[in-house]
Amino acid sequence: MATSTTRRGKRGHDPESVLAIAVDVFNERGYDGTSMEDLARALGVTKSAIYYHVPGKEQLLARALDRALGGLFAMIADERATSGPAIARLEWVVRQSVHILVDRLPYVTLLLRVRGNSATEQAALERRREIDRFVSHLVKEAAAEGGIRPDVDPSLVTRLLFGTVNSITEWYRPPRGGSADDLADALLKMTFDGLRV
Amino acid sequence: MATSTTRRGKRGHDPESVLAIAVDVFNERGYDGTSMEDLARALGVTKSAIYYHVPGKEQLLARALDRALGGLFAMIADERATSGPAIARLEWVVRQSVHILVDRLPYVTLLLRVRGNSATEQAALERRREIDRFVSHLVKEAAAEGGIRPDVDPSLVTRLLFGTVNSITEWYRPPRGGSADDLADALLKMTFDGLRV
Numbered sequence: 021m022a023t024s025t026t027r028r029g030k031r032g033h034d035p036e037s038v039l040a041i042a043v044d045v046f047n048e049r050g051y052d053g054t055s056m057e058d059l060a061r062a063l064g065v066t067k068s069a070i071y072y073h074v075p076g077k078e079q080l081l082a083r084a085l086d087r088a089l090g091g092l093f094a095m096i097a098d099e100r101a102t103s104g105p106a107i108a109r110l111e112w113v114v115r116q117s118v119h120i121l122v123d124r125l126p127y128v129t130l131l132l133r134v135r136g137n138s139a140t141e142q143a144a145l146e147r148r149r150e151i152d153r154f155v156s157h158l159v160k161e162a163a164a165e166g167g168i169r170p171d172v173d174p175s176l177v178t179r180l181l182f183g184t185v186n187s188i189t190e191w192y193r194p195p196r197g198g199s200a201d202d203l204a205d206a207l208l209k210m211t212f213d214g215l216r217v
Numbered sequence: 218m219a220t221s222t223t224r225r226g227k228r229g230h231d232p233e234s235v236l237a238i239a240v241d242v243f244n245e246r247g248y249d250g251t252s253m254e255d256l257a258r259a260l261g262v263t264k265s266a267i268y269y270h271v272p273g274k275e276q277l278l279a280r281a282l283d284r285a286l287g288g289l290f291a292m293i294a295d296e297r298a299t300s301g302p303a304i305a306r307l308e309w310v311v312r313q314s315v316h317i318l319v320d321r322l323p324y325v326t327l328l329l330r331v332r333g334n335s336a337t338e339q340a341a342l343e344r345r346r347e348i349d350r351f352v353s354h355l356v357k358e359a360a361a362e363g364g365i366r367p368d369v370d371p372s373l374v375t376r377l378l379f380g381t382v383n384s385i386t387e388w389y390r391p392p393r394g395g396s397a398d399d400l401a402d403a404l405l406k407m408t409f410d411g412l413r414v
Binding site: 050053107166167168169170171172173176177179180181183184186187188190191198202203205206207209210211212213214215216217 | 247250304364365366367368369370373374378380381383385387388395399400402404407408409410412414
């Protein structure tokens, strides 16, 4: 048994690999469309054995969403997001968001698809709105400090800028697509400095 | 009967309103997750009467996807997309993409979610790839002509630029969110000229 559950070998059934497999199934079939039977099949265990590994679907969802939200909350508490000129903080937050997205791709993908059909999803949406309020405020500060162009509405900038970041989940599949740093560099060049020569 | 099927009154069952209602259901439940019974319920008709209105789900999907793809194909055939400096053509294509997205929001939303589980979806994905090849080529031309900055990979620019456009479907709900022109202006200012002062 030990050899089949090593981190680098065939994925075993330690809590971490159960979570990773479940998140892949959620992203493929949708959380609402995933049954405990689907999870059992993906894990290669019987329908009754699945309850040995997980108490339920919603608990897995909560852990998966925590994985994405934990990274984002650590970001907005970081000194680089909270002190200094707003434009520099915004630049760091965008770069860090790209890193979190790349490092935790399936978890962030799941978070972005949450629609709020359960208490766990509602709680995740509320925490996501907290992140949204933080970045929205940051864009407004950058505008007020004269760091970003005055002829675009800051709310629209927030939507478009983080829409660009989030759209990466639609096509980015490591290792193709480049490193998180290359991706963040290109995104910041386009949105902060502009494509036009 | 006539009064209940007028365009501005309660939505009746002319082909146009059947299509509009079906697309809303597809976007809400997912195409695969929508049954003919779901469509009948949304239309307020019995399960057997639905076949009087539509031969089947896939035919509705095909018409809906044509609505989005038709706009995009007209765009890439337009003179403004095919002659003149590449940077100006690219700018027009981005602006026009925003207009198509806003004007045909539910249809473009559906197109962006197509995963290819049927012949109709496969055909739509192939046509979508044709649009992708056109814009990807246009970005490369703009780079080759020196119209866009040389220090970002054109393929990555294509992904990020049209990722920004497509992300509008995630939050834009008319009439809130502004006009298509305001939206396109803000998007072009951010991506072509940059946010930084």
